[in-house]
Amino acid sequence: MGAVKLKTKMFYNIFMKKLVEVKHLSMKYPITDGLFGNIKGYIYALNNIDLEIYENEILGLAGESGSGKSTLGNSILKLITPSSGEVLFNGENILSKSKKDLKLFRKKAQLIFQNPFMSLNPRMKIFDILKEPFIIHGYKDNKEINEKIKKIISLIGMQEEVLFRYPHEFSGGQRQRIAIARALILSPEFVVADEPVSALDVSIQAQIVNLLLQLKTHFNLTMLFISHDLNIIKYISDRIAVMYLGEIVEIAKTDELFSNHKHPYTQALLDAVPVINESKNEKKVILSSELPSNENLPTGCKFHSRCPYVKEKCKTCEPDFYDINIGHKVRCFLYEEKN
Ligand SMILES: Nc1ncnc2c1ncn2[C@@H]1O[C@H](COP(=O)(O)OP(=O)(O)O)[C@@H](O)[C@H]1O
Ligand SMILES: [Mg+2]
Numbered sequence: 001m002g003a004v005k006l007k008t009k010m011f012y013n014i015f016m017k018k019l020v021e022v023k024h025l026s027m028k029y030p031i032t033d034g035l036f037g038n039i040k041g042y043i044y045a046l047n048n049i050d051l052e053i054y055e056n057e058i059l060g061l062a063g064e065s066g067s068g069k070s071t072l073g074n075s076i077l078k079l080i081t082p083s084s085g086e087v088l089f090n091g092e093n094i095l096s097k098s099k100k101d102l103k104l105f106r107k108k109a110q111l112i113f114q115n116p117f118m119s120l121n122p123r124m125k126i127f128d129i130l131k132e133p134f135i136i137h138g139y140k141d142n143k144e145i146n147e148k149i150k151k152i153i154s155l156i157g158m159q160e161e162v163l164f165r166y167p168h169e170f171s172g173g174q175r176q177r178i179a180i181a182r183a184l185i186l187s188p189e190f191v192v193a194d195e196p197v198s199a200l201d202v203s204i205q206a207q208i209v210n211l212l213l214q215l216k217t218h219f220n221l222t223m224l225f226i227s228h229d230l231n232i233i234k235y236i237s238d239r240i241a242v243m244y245l246g247e248i249v250e251i252a253k254t255d256e257l258f259s260n261h262k263h264p265y266t267q268a269l270l271d272a273v274p275v276i277n278e279s280k281n282e283k284k285v286i287l288s289s290e291l292p293s294n295e296n297l298p299t300g301c302k303f304h305s306r307c308p309y310v311k312e313k314c315k316t317c318e319p320d321f322y323d324i325n326i327g328h329k330v331r332c333f334l335y336e337e338k339n
Contacts, residue, residue, distance in 0.1 A: 006213040010057055010238035012253070012327060018088075019190060019222045020053035020076060025085030027071050027246075031295065044294045045071040046082065047246040047302075053190075058216065058223045060237030060254070062230060062269065066291050068246040069226045073192040076224065077109055078102065089190070107137055110183040114195035116175035119182075120167040126178055127163040133186050152181045155218060156211065173204035177211065187219055194226045209236055230273050234258060239327070242266045245294055245302040252328035262330040264307045301333070309334060 026049070028042040045068045053059050061069050075082040078094050086093050094105050113119040120129055127149065134145045153160055156177040167175055176196065183191060193212065197205040209232060216223060227233050233240055234254060241251040242265065250263040261267055268285035285308055292298050298305055304314040314333055322335040 006210050006217075007236065008217075012054070017055040018052045019055045019090065020051075020224075021086075021088040021091075022049055022051040022072075022076065023086040023088070025049040025051075025072070025075060025082050025087065027068075027075055027080070027082040041295055044297050045246050046075065047297070049085070049246075049248060051241060051248060051251075053222060053224060055222055056220065057238040058225050058236055060233035060240040061224060061226045061243060062228065062233050062240055063243035064269075064291055065228060066294070067243040068294075069228075069243055070194055071246075072243070073111070073194050073224055073226055077111055077192055078105070079111065103137070107186050108188050109190040110186075110188040110192070112180055112183045112191060112193040112196045115199050116172055116179045117167075117199070119179045120175060122167055125164055125166055129167070129178065130163070130182055130185055133182065137186060148185060152185050155215065156181045171204075172200050173208060176200060176208050180208075180211065180215065184215055184219055184221075188221070190222045190224075192224045192226070195228070196225075197232065198227065198229070205232065212236065230269060242269065245292065245297065247302060247331065249303065249332070250328075250330045252325070256325060256328050260325070260328070262324055262328075262335060263303075263332050264309055264334075265303050268306075301331075303332075 025046055027046040028044050030039045031041045031043060032038060033040045049072060061072065063069055071080070074080045076087050078087070081095065087095055089105060089109065094102070097105060124132075130149045130152065131145060134148075139145055149163065150160060153163065158174070158177060162170070162178075167178070170178065180196075196212065197208045200208060212223070213236065215221065225233065225236055237254050239251065239253050240257045241248045242257075242263065243249070244265050250257070250261065250266045252261070257266065258270070261270060264285050268287045271284045271286065287306055292302070292305055300316045301307070301314040301319050304310045307314065311333060317333075319331050319333045319336070321329040321331050324330055324335060
């Protein structure tokens, strides 16, 4: 990330409010047989996830493609309905909310998509795209709406004349600015940004990440930032959770995760990115094979088939989380004795 660093350090303490609490969350997608739609199996995308997101932090969610990051983000926003578990937002379970309460929640919690080419309606002018959330939520005061639209346009670094143009007239980076404006226009408390810069040119990525940081401060946002790119995750996040096959395998503050990572999978992810690999002369972990299928999940530790440190126990028993440090937990038997 070449641009001026906007990130300020987050100080954690025991009095911090948990804005989001995920409890025992699981999601299995049915696999249906084409002709009759019979269920012939399941894809286990999330397996008993527990996670907390503190007010005002940016929690990074890392992991290979297919590890369940988007499923987790979409479940937290109730854009999909998970198979079991709870998601508490401000202490209330959003999975059991009525339609009316869910609408209120939607105003407070928003999604920024990966693809700005798909998230903006091509037939609508930017003004109407930005006005739509107000209509959905029953705002009537046109003067107030117009002022808020002008304000957000200036916050994303664009001119008012863009309001009367269509999405196709803009570049990828500009469209993502507009999509971000739409997500933030009703001043949400919480945003899931799902690979928000992955579809953009590398030269544009830093600008959009810095824009998100600016807006995070302006709106006092809490954010779940999903990315498979560890350079970006490191730059933007206060804490990082690493996912593997539908489970969180390690979670720590950003500095701690990069300087003192413990899970062999985290090590493998970092070893694959030479720029940020700070590990000393330790044995490198190279991910040889493909991610195992999440139709037939491995028994024991889900990472055992690719782990260079695998022990007999790992093949049959599932490791729990072990504490490494304050706020640093790892799901691996290598750290069992130290607890
Ligand atoms: N709508 C869906 N129907 C069936 N399987 C899905 C669906 N969405 C995701 N999956 C599967 O769930 C797993 C996790 O996917 P996803 O959450 O998109 O992971 P990630 O965002 O980390 O790439 C993958 O195996 C994927 O193929
Ligand atoms: Mg995804």
